[in-house]
Amino acid sequence: MRQNKIPQATAKRLPLYYRYLNNLNRQGKKRVSSKELSEAIKVDSATIRRDFSYFGALGKKGYGYNVEYLLGFFRSTLDQHETTEVALIGVGNLGTAFLNYNFTKNNNIQIKMAFDSDEEKIGQIVGGVPVYGIDEMMERIEGISVAILTVPVSEADVITEKLVKAGIEGILNFTPVRITVPEDVRVHHIDLAVELQALVYFLKHYPLQSK
Amino acid sequence: MRQNKIPQATAKRLPLYYRYLNNLNRQGKKRVSSKELSEAIKVDSATIRRDFSYFGALGKKGYGYNVEYLLGFFRSTLDQHETTEVALIGVGNLGTAFLNYNFTKNNNIQIKMAFDSDEEKIGQIVGGVPVYGIDEMMERIEGISVAILTVPVSEADVITEKLVKAGIEGILNFTPVRITVPEDVRVHHIDLAVELQALVYFLKHYPLQSK
DNA sequence: GAAATGTCGTGATTATTTTCACATATAATT
DNA sequence: AATTATATGTGAAAATAATCACGACATTTC
Ligand SMILES: NC(=O)c1ccc[n+]([C@@H]2O[C@H](COP(=O)([O-])OP(=O)(O)OC[C@H]3O[C@@H](n4cnc5c(N)ncnc54)[C@H](O)[C@@H]3O)[C@@H](O)[C@H]2O)c1
Ligand SMILES: NC(=O)c1ccc[n+]([C@@H]2O[C@H](COP(=O)([O-])OP(=O)(O)OC[C@H]3O[C@@H](n4cnc5c(N)ncnc54)[C@H](O)[C@@H]3O)[C@@H](O)[C@H]2O)c1
Numbered sequence: 001m002r003q004n005k006i007p008q009a010t011a012k013r014l015p016l017y018y019r020y021l022n023n024l025n026r027q028g029k030k031r032v033s034s035k036e037l038s039e040a041i042k043v044d045s046a047t048i049r050r051d052f053s054y055f056g057a058l059g060k061k062g063y064g065y066n067v068e069y070l071l072g073f074f075r076s077t078l079d080q081h082e083t084t085e086v087a088l089i090g091v092g093n094l095g096t097a098f099l100n101y102n103f104t105k106n107n108n109i110q111i112k113m114a115f116d117s118d119e120e121k122i123g124q125i126v127g128g129v130p131v132y133g134i135d136e137m138m139e140r141i142e143g144i145s146v147a148i149l150t151v152p153v154s155e156a157d158v159i160t161e162k163l164v165k166a167g168i169e170g171i172l173n174f175t176p177v178r179i180t181v182p183e184d185v186r187v188h189h190i191d192l193a194v195e196l197q198a199l200v201y202f203l204k205h206y207p208l209q210s211k
Numbered sequence: 212m213r214q215n216k217i218p219q220a221t222a223k224r225l226p227l228y229y230r231y232l233n234n235l236n237r238q239g240k241k242r243v244s245s246k247e248l249s250e251a252i253k254v255d256s257a258t259i260r261r262d263f264s265y266f267g268a269l270g271k272k273g274y275g276y277n278v279e280y281l282l283g284f285f286r287s288t289l290d291q292h293e294t295t296e297v298a299l300i301g302v303g304n305l306g307t308a309f310l311n312y313n314f315t316k317n318n319n320i321q322i323k324m325a326f327d328s329d330e331e332k333i334g335q336i337v338g339g340v341p342v343y344g345i346d347e348m349m350e351r352i353e354g355i356s357v358a359i360l361t362v363p364v365s366e367a368d369v370i371t372e373k374l375v376k377a378g379i380e381g382i383l384n385f386t387p388v389r390i391t392v393p394e395d396v397r398v399h400h401i402d403l404a405v406e407l408q409a410l411v412y413f414l415k416h417y418p419l420q421s422k
Numbered sequence: 423g424a425a426a427t428g429t430c431g432t433g434a435t436t437a438t439t440t441t442c443a444c445a446t447a448t449a450a451t452t
Numbered sequence: 453a454a455t456t457a458t459a460t461g462t463g464a465a466a467a468t469a470a471t472c473a474c475g476a477c478a479t480t481t482c
Contacts, residue, residue, distance in 0.1 A: 006416075007468070007469065009468075009470085011409065011416070012405075014408075015405040015408035016402070016405055018408075019387065019404070019405070040389060041389045046472075046473095047469085049432085050431085052430095057430080058430095059430055059431080060478065060479090061428085061430040061431080061477045061479090062427080062428050062429050062430075062476095062477065062478035062480090063428080063478060063479065064428085064430080078412060079411075079415060084411050086407070093307070096308070097307070098403075101305075107407070109408060109411060146407075146410065146411060169414050170413070172406065176317075178253045183419055184419045186419055188413075190403070192309075192312075193314055193318060194227050194230070195401055196357075197229075197318045197320060198223050198225070198226055198399070199357065199383055199397065199399045200290075200295050200320060200357060201222055201226070201289060202222065202381070203356065203357065203380050203381045204290060205217075206219075208395045208397055218439070219438085220438075244458085244460090246459080255440070257440075257441055258440065258441080261439095261441090263460095264460090264461055264462070268460080270459080271459085271460075272447040272448050272458080272461080273448035273450090273457080273458050274447095274448060274458080274459070274460085275459065275460080276460090
């Protein structure tokens with residue numbers, strides 16, 4: 001609950017910085033400039049410097065940033081010392097893909113359990129994660145504060161209510177439903193169909209090159 | 212290539228409006244107000260009115276918007292009369308999930324073909340979409356302007372170069388690699404690990420309720 | 423060790439987006 | 453027909469974000 005004055009736009013870029021610094025560190029790189037970072041992650045170098053500056057003077061003039069130092073800094077800022085446990089609801093096409101992905105590789109985020117209503121899926125282990133019946137959710141989910149929602153549209157609202165009742169604090173919602181939650185619950189929507197359609201729209205209406 | 216003065220933030224919301232209007236229309240609803248829309252899709256009502264106003268006066272004071280009229284308007288604005296054909300590269304966990312999803316349900320967007328390097332996958336039909344060998348991409352992809360990229364990190368750059376050579380105009384990139392393209396190619400990144408980590412960060416650092 | 427080079431951190435500016443708030447027009451009600 | 457309720461469209465203000473551009477200082481070179 002620290003400094004609440006960091007712009008949201010900056011906050012959203014932090015994981016990106018963190019991951020790239022991790023790469024550099026693994027490669028044994030010792031220093032990096034905002035210009036280099038900029039080219040790799042396609043964010044303007046002034047924006048990067050500004051972003052970093054919200055946390056104080058992390059670099060050295062004429063030198064750049066010390067990778068290890070910066071990485072350590074972000075590690076603590078992003079609370080990478082503690083693992084965040086996440087539950088996934090709806091082990092279908094998308095849900096299965098996520099369970100098979102190792103989010104812990106770059107972050108200390110771990111999908112700890114999954115829930116589904118399909119008898120076929122209950123009891124399975126998918127990507128190392130146990131799948132429980134949705135009826136058991138209320139008991140089992142205790143202590144977990146983040147949920148990934150990948151159920152069908154028709155179930156989105158009901159399951160959301162349950163999640164809220166179970167005390168969940170954040171939901172990463174992949175359904176196209178704009179779910180309703182109390183104002184102390186945070187929802188981030190990832191609306192894949194909208195993203196695809198928006199890309200198509202931009203292609204047709206916002207010509208690049210010589211804009 | 213019409214009016215280029217619509218704010219990007221607005222453009223990104225258009226598909227959202229379109230989909231919801233479609234729902235309303237299917238339900239037989241005849242009129243809708245910006246307030247109702249706002250509650251359903253969680254966008255401030257003033258923002259909605261402003262967004263619509265970029266296209267002219269689409270509503271009626273004291274009444275709201277005529278669903279059918281508005282829908283028709285967005286249909287042409289979003290070019291829903293013509294189908295956009297898309298190719299998907301990398302039929303793995305994520306790729307398979309997308310192939311099994313019917314994007315055409317709400318948009319006129321269709322995944323027409325997929326490519327993979329895995330002999331096991333080549334020749335299969337996944338979600339009604341044929342999977343071809345990556346070697347055939349250059350020939351087969353002709354005429355397609357949008358690609359969904361779901362290959363492993365290690366392949367992202369090479370495949371991107373190929374896509375660019377093949378004349379692709381837009382890429383929806385799901386790999387964490389910030390791919391490099393000529394400036395007339397548009398890339399939208401969907402970085403799922405970053406999204407998840409950002410949500411966790413916001414939960415810890417941006418308390419809701421009484422902000 | 424002096425000069426040249428490189429890069430940060432940031433004040434100031436500009437751009438973009440959201441929100442307020444109300445005049446105005448239509449619809450519904452009595 | 454008059455009155456009341458409703459909801460748009462938008463000028464103006466506020467909030468947020470990106471970018472410019474440069475002084476200051478560390479590093480590197482000669
Ligand atoms: N697959 C995609 O590419 C894609 C794209 C855009 C949006 N989406 C959205 O993401 C969501 C999931 O998509 P999907 O393709 O994985 O769907 P899916 O049908 O493959 O999976 C849904 C899963 O949820 C389970 N489920 C159903 N009711 C449940 C309940 N009450 N409690 C718990 N689990 C329940 C089902 O058994 C199934 O396993 C949908 O809302 C869809 O609209 C998916
Ligand atoms: N699955 C997730 O939840 C998830 C989450 C975040 C990011 N991502 C990213 O999305 C991408 C895809 O993830 P995934 O889990 O589906 O991986 P995956 O390994 O399951 O699938 C990758 C597919 O690409 C194919 N492929 C490999 N080399 C190829 C080539 N040269 N040409 C064509 N096809 C090739 C493979 O055969 C495989 O089918 C990765 O970059 C991953 O980092 C995935």
